[in-house]
Amino acid sequence: MSGRSNGLRAYALLYLLFLYAPILLLPLFAFNSGTIIAFPLQGFTTDWFTQMWGNPTLRRALSNSLIIAVSASVMATCLGVFAARATTRFTFPGKGGIMGFIMLPMVLPEIIVAMSLLVVLLGLGIELSILTVILGHTLICMPYGIAILSTAFSSLDRSLEEAAYDLGETKWGAFRLITLPLVMPGIISSLLISFTISLDEFIIAFFLAGTEPTLPTYIFSQLRFPKQIPSIMALGTVLVALSILLLGIGEYFRRRGIARMGGKNGGGFL
C-alpha cells in the first residue's frame, strides 16, 4: 500500500520536475554572469536585462507583440461574446454548421491557416503588417474565447435578463447590468487565454508580419547567435514572470466571481 503510493509520489515529482525544471533554468541563467549556458554558474549579474532593454529591435518586437496580443484578445473576446450569446440564447437555421466553422481553427493546423491567409492577403493586395497579424490571431483565438464564454453564458438563467427587462430596464440595460457582470469571469478568462495564445504564436506571425518582428519571431532569429542567448534568457524570465502575474490576476477574478455567485471553488485555473 505505502510502497505503491510512494511510487506514485515519485512519478508525480518527476513529472513536475520534467515540466517545470527547464523553466526554472531561465532565471538561473538570466542572472548568471557567464556567457555560456552551462553549469557551473559564474557570478550574479543583471547585465543581460540591461542589454536586453538596450536592444531597439527587441523593444520593437516586444511592443509589437503587446499591441498584437491586446488587440487580438479584445477583438476575439468581443466577437466571442456575440457568438456565445447567440448560440446559448437563440436558435436559428444553420446554427450547428456556423458554430462548427467558427470553432474549426482550433483544430486546423496553424500552418494551413497561415498559408491560406497569406495567399488571400497577397491576392487582395493588402500589405503585410502587424494589422494582418492581429486579424490572423483574432481568428485563431476566437474559438478558445467562444468555448470559455459559451460555458459562462449557458450556466446563466435566461430569465435573469427577462426579469431585468420586466422590471423596466431596456434590453441593453438588462444585458449591461445583469448579464455582463455575471459573465465577467468568463470574459476575463477569454481575454487572458487569447492574450497568451497570441503572445507566443509563431507561425502566423512569421507568415503575416512582413518585416515587423514579434517576440517569438525575434527570439527565433536570435537563437543563431550564441552571444545573444543570455539576453534571450533574460527576456524569457520577464515573460515567465508576466505569465504568472496574468494567471494570478485571472485566478483572482475567477474566485471572486464564484464567491459573489455563492458557488464553491472546484479548483483549477481559469
Next chain:
Amino acid sequence: MIASRDQRPETARPMIECNEIQKYYGDYHALRGIDLVIREGEFFSLLGPSGCGKTTLLRTIAGFEGISSGAVLIDGKHMENVPANSRPTNMVFQSYAIFPHLTVAQNVAFGLRRDPRGKSEKAALVEEALAMVGLRGYGGRAAHALSGGQRQRVALARALILKPKVLLLDEPLSALDRKMREQMQVELIKLQRQVGITFVLVTHDQEEALVMSDRIAVMFDGEIAQLDEPETLYARPKDRRVADFIGVMNFLPAQITREADGIVSVDVPGLGPVELPESQVSRANPDDSGPVLGFRPETMTLLTPGQSSQHARETDVVIDEVVYYGDMTYYDLRLEGTQHTVRISMRNVFGRDVQSVGTKARVAWSPGSLVLFR
C-alpha cells in the same frame, strides 16, 4: 379554504382582456383562440398539464411573447405595441431570477433605477416591501445566500415595489418543498388581499389552484376547457378532461334509458337507475366508448353495520382494499353484482372504526353529487 371569493363582485372592472388570441410557433398551434376576462383585484389561476399553453399565455400577457392574432388589453389599453418593460405588469419567475451578484436590497430596488425619487425615499420603499414579505432587515444580505423560500419572497418584493396593476406568477411554488409550499400559499393569499393587486398564477398543481384562486381557467392543448370558481370546477366539471385533472373521480359506464324535459335517465351497473338534470350532464372525451358516470370519493359514505343514512340511496359493496392515511382512510369497493371498483374516502372521526378487507358493507350516496359525461 380561504373564503375571499364573495368579496369580489361580478361587476368588478376588467383588468386583463384576451380576445381571440392565436399563437403559432412555426407549425405548432400553441394558443387556440383564448377568450378571457380577468377582473380587477382577482386572484386568477391558469391551470393545466405541461405543454397546455398556460405559460405561453402568461408570457403573452407579460409581453415576452408576441401573438399571431387577437388582442391583449390591460386596464382597457391595447398592449399590441407595448413592450414588456413598459407594461403595467410584473412577473415572478419560476426560477425567481434573483440577481445573484446583488444584495437583497439591490434586487428589490432594481425596478426603481429609473425612478426620480431620492435615495432615502427609495431605501424606505425597499424596507417597506421587504417587511411586507416578512424579510425585514434582510436588505444587506447577499442574494445567493438565501433559501428557496426567501428567494421567492425577494422576487415578490421586487415585483410589488413597482405597484404593478397585475402581478404574474409563473409556477412560483413548484421549487419549494411541501411544507414551505403550503405556508407560502396562505401567505400569497394574504398578500394579495393586502395589496389588492390582480394576481395571475400559472400552475400545474390543481390543489394549489383550488386553494388560492378566486377563479380558475383550466387549459388543455392551447384552449380553455373550463373557466369557473374552484367549487364549481370541482363539483361540476364541464368535461371529462377537467374532471380527470382536478382531484380524484370515479368513473362507471352508464346507459341512457330516457331523455325528456331536461332530465336524463341512466342505468348504472351496481348503482341502479338514476335521474339527472341537465346541469349534471357534461362532455365526455372523444375516445370514451359511451356515456360515463362520475363521482368524487368523498361523496359516498361507507355505513357501519346497522347505521342508517341521510342519503337518498344505498348500495351493497365488498371492501377490496383499505388504505389508511391517518386523518383519512381510502376504501376500494367492488359494487355488488359487478366487476367495477370505486374508490371512496372517509374521514377518521372518533368512534368510527376502520373496516377490514373482504367484508360486505353498504355505501350511501345521493344522485345530486353525480356527473354524467356523454
